[in-house]
Amino acid sequence: MKNRTIYTLLFLACIVGFWLFESFYTPATYSNPESLDNEIVSEVFLPTSTTGDIVWHEHYMLSYNEPFEQAEWVLYELKKSHLTYDDRKRPYFIEDPKVKTKSADWRNYRGSGYDRGHLCPAGDRRFSEYAYNETFYTSNISPQDRDFNAGLWNRLEQQVRYWCKAYGDLVVITGGILEDDLEEIGDEDVDVPRTFYKIILRKDSKMALAFLMPNKESQQPLNDFLVPIDTVEKQTGINFFEKQTKTWQDEVESGVNASGWKF
Numbered sequence: 001m002k003n004r005t006i007y008t009l010l011f012l013a014c015i016v017g018f019w020l021f022e023s024f025y026t027p028a029t030y031s032n033p034e035s036l037d038n039e040i041v042s043e044v045f046l047p048t049s050t051t052g053d054i055v056w057h058e059h060y061m062l063s064y065n066e067p068f069e070q071a072e073w074v075l076y077e078l079k080k081s082h083l084t085y086d087d088r089k090r091p092y093f094i095e096d097p098k099v100k101t102k103s104a105d106w107r108n109y110r111g112s113g114y115d116r117g118h119l120c121p122a123g124d125r126r127f128s129e130y131a132y133n134e135t136f137y138t139s140n141i142s143p144q145d146r147d148f149n150a151g152l153w154n155r156l157e158q159q160v161r162y163w164c165k166a167y168g169d170l171v172v173i174t175g176g177i178l179e180d181d182l183e184e185i186g187d188e189d190v191d192v193p194r195t196f197y198k199i200i201l202r203k204d205s206k207m208a209l210a211f212l213m214p215n216k217e218s219q220q221p222l223n224d225f226l227v228p229i230d231t232v233e234k235q236t237g238i239n240f241f242e243k244q245t246k247t248w249q250d251e252v253e254s255g256v257n258a259s260g261w262k263f
Contacts, residue, residue: 041171043243047241048242050063055099055139057134059128061076062075068191070139075171078160078161078169085126093141096137096140105186109190145217152222153213160198166262169204209258210228223258226258
């Protein structure tokens with residue numbers, strides 16, 4: 001009887017300890033203390049920000065939108081040299097120390113039925129531990145339907161890696177469409193986008209594609225979701241290539257031209 005009581009108390013202590021760890025443990029930030037340079041794209045590709053809260057990380061940058069508790073866009077460059085298959089241990093999701101208003105806690109997603117969907121994919125940043133870990137800041141995630149995250153969205157991420165391998169360096173801008181009357185999850189009311197976008201530019205040319213995808217799984221081919229960049233700009237209020245000339249923007253953003261992109 002005495003031993004049973006001891007085992008019961010130990011079991012309860014383990015449960016309480018696990019709950020405390022899950023609820024309050026936060027690891028150190030994922031910044032590289034030895035790095036002096038940021039490996040991001042040139043400012044010539046910098047989109048506008050509706051909030052002014054632009055955050056520069058070592059291997060990607062973002063514009064955080066506090067009312068929606070997520071980034072309105074994440075921007076990064078994907079190079080052929082980034083395409084590695086190095087095995088990385090998945091770290092914890094943690095709040096972004098560079099977001100002035102504090103990014104949403106990952107626990108908002110717990111029990112919501114939604115995945116913590118990466119915007120800059122961890123799979124695009126396997127080339128270094130710091131680059132990989134940086135993608136686990138909560139400023140780089142958005143609530144995604146689980147089947148969409150593992151299905152259609154994952155197919156697009158893999159296609160982008162294929163294009164990088166085939167065509168060279170790419171500039172990628174991605175995020176959810178943040179609009180009124182979205183479903184919200186968690187204590188911090190993280191909004192669930194109904195639609196996600198991804199814009200891919202071949203850095204050495206004027207060739208670009210934009211995708212708009214409902215936040216649900218689909219077996220439709222990727223090219224069914226192609227739209228002009230102008231369409232994404234109208235829905236987001238963001239000028240994605242404002243530093244380019246008007247002639248460049250008119251040529252690249254006004255229509256869909258998938259010639260030269262193998263699907």
